[in-house]
Amino acid sequence: MSPSELSYIINELGEERGEYFDAVAPPIVQTSNFVFRTVADMKRAFDDEYENFIYTKGRNPTIDILRKKLAALDKAEDCLVLNSGTSAIFASVFANVKSGDHIVSVNRPYSWAQRLFDNVLPKYGVATTYVDGRDIEAFERAILPSTKIIYLESPNSWDYAIQDLRAIAELARAEGIITICDNSYCTPLFQRPIELGIDMSLQSATKYIGGHSDVVAGVLTGTKEMMKKVFNQSQLSTGIGIPPFHAWLLLRGLRTLPARLERISATTTTLVNWLKQHPAVEQVIFPFDPSFPQYELAQRQMTGACGLVTIIIRAKKMEEIVIFSESLRHILMAVSWGGHESLVIPRCASLNPQDFDAANPEHRMLRFYFGLEDADYLKSDLEQAFEAMV
Numbered sequence: 001m002s003p004s005e006l007s008y009i010i011n012e013l014g015e016e017r018g019e020y021f022d023a024v025a026p027p028i029v030q031t032s033n034f035v036f037r038t039v040a041d042m043k044r045a046f047d048d049e050y051e052n053f054i055y056t057k058g059r060n061p062t063i064d065i066l067r068k069k070l071a072a073l074d075k076a077e078d079c080l081v082l083n084s085g086t087s088a089i090f091a092s093v094f095a096n097v098k099s100g101d102h103i104v105s106v107n108r109p110y111s112w113a114q115r116l117f118d119n120v121l122p123k124y125g126v127a128t129t130y131v132d133g134r135d136i137e138a139f140e141r142a143i144l145p146s147t148k149i150i151y152l153e154s155p156n157s158w159d160y161a162i163q164d165l166r167a168i169a170e171l172a173r174a175e176g177i178i179t180i181c182d183n184s185y186c187t188p189l190f191q192r193p194i195e196l197g198i199d200m201s202l203q204s205a206t207k208y209i210g211g212h213s214d215v216v217a218g219v220l221t222g223t224k225e226m227m228k229k230v231f232n233q234s235q236l237s238t239g240i241g242i243p244p245f246h247a248w249l250l251l252r253g254l255r256t257l258p259a260r261l262e263r264i265s266a267t268t269t270t271l272v273n274w275l276k277q278h279p280a281v282e283q284v285i286f287p288f289d290p291s292f293p294q295y296e297l298a299q300r301q302m303t304g305a306c307g308l309v310t311i312i313i314r315a316k317k318m319e320e321i322v323i324f325s326e327s328l329r330h331i332l333m334a335v336s337w338g339g340h341e342s343l344v345i346p347r348c349a350s351l352n353p354q355d356f357d358a359a360n361p362e363h364r365m366l367r368f369y370f371g372l373e374d375a376d377y378l379k380s381d382l383e384q385a386f387e388a389m390v
Contacts, residue, residue: 001073006189010254014068028248029061049236050228058236062244066251070209073188075195076221080231081247082240085184085204086112088218091234092180092200097148099125104142105151106133106163110182113151133163134294136171143175152198153182155298158310158347158367160185160287162294165301169197189261190304200226207338208306211253211260215246260340263372264307270375271368271382275311280386282364285310307370308337313389315364318348318356320389325366327388330373330381337369342378344368 020027034053036042045052053059063081071079082088093116097103105117107130117128131138133152150172154163165181172179181193184203193201203209205217220230235241242250268286276284276291284291287298288305298305315321324346325333331342347365348356357363370378 001075001189001192006073006258009069009072010257013072014065026062026065026248026251028244030244031060032056050231056244057239057241058231060244060247062251063242063247066247066254069251069254070188070205070219071221073192074201074221075188075192076201076223078224078227079219079221080227080235081205081242081250082218082220082235083242083246084216084240085110085182085202085206085218086116087238087240088202088204088220089113089180089182090116091230091238091240092202092220093121093149093151095230095233096178097121097124097126100146101126101148102144102146103128103149103151104139104147104177105130106153106156106161107131108156108158109151109153110157110184113153113182117151134161136164136167139168139171143171143177147175147177150177150179151182152179152193154191154193154301155185155287155305157185157308158365159285160292160308160310162287162297162301164297165193165196165198169199172199173197185308186302186304186306187257187261189258190306191302194221196301199223204336204338205250206336208257208261209250209253209338211256211339212249213336213339213341215249215253217242217246217250260372261304261306264370265304267373267375267378268305268307268309268370271370271378272309274379275309275382278386280314280389281311282314283312283361285312306338308367309370310365310367312361313364313366315389316358318351318353318363321346321348321364321366324385324389327385328381329384331368331378340372342369342371342373 015026033055045054049058066081067079082091105128129142131142152163169179179198180200181198183191183193183201184207187208200222202220205219272284272286272289275281286309331344334343345367348363
């Protein structure tokens, strides 16, 4: 996508300022429902709520502006914006399976995707097989006559395992299987699954799209036909759309997305290079570092890697990791990513102390998100925490 096209999408697309007093920022159309002047108009809207304003649970003018921009960024025909990334996962899957169907998913997807596959869908007779997403043959072996969806997450959000999206899309298309990819790590600026042949791309807009850690939302893009299907079968039935104010916040965040990603990427590169040389760090995991096992694939299908970095720290006891994490003064211990603030999650936070095994590298993982702070500011914070650990 050219810089000019990106500038147009973010600043102008969908914004008919003449319709709202030539205001620079679009208004928040804070209404629950919409008026009809004739019975025929109301009937027409009832017949196709996807194309008409009836009730903000479905469509709303502020949300529509956001939808147009996000669809264009993904090079997709259409877009739905839902009340969380989890809702985008649920809506895309639930609208496309029925009892007796089968899903193939990458190993260890986002926790709420896995809970959907393991805890919710089995109640309705839908089974899931997990595969190593790095191996195209693993997908081939897992496909059954009843397989309806291949669910991907590339890169994933801990060790950043990548799937060859184009190859998997070709395999799925030949078998008549729908592909869904969680693109939360990259955003449409750094990877566009739709262009690689994936049917639906989703992301947590809570992260880079919002960018300020003050709104929760999810994005789903694909063909207009598929979005209408998801809208009618999942969104309207469950009421998982977003309110107009949240759409307005996301529009505000979208204005600065390229500038934020540029700053975050530069800071992350600086800190990755520094961490690789640090004696307390055993390994740095980052898709755009040449040491990454799938570096060539990352370079081929991604144009950037944003701010998520995992390190494996040299520690013999869980207590050392706890001390390091709690000694950080400016990097906050919290979930998620994509906001202005830098964050850390120690993997051992999900373990009971007696289960910690220093010989298991995963137990010594810490996932960082580097935000908009100065790189030297973050480096000094990391260094004093490393010193406290000793």
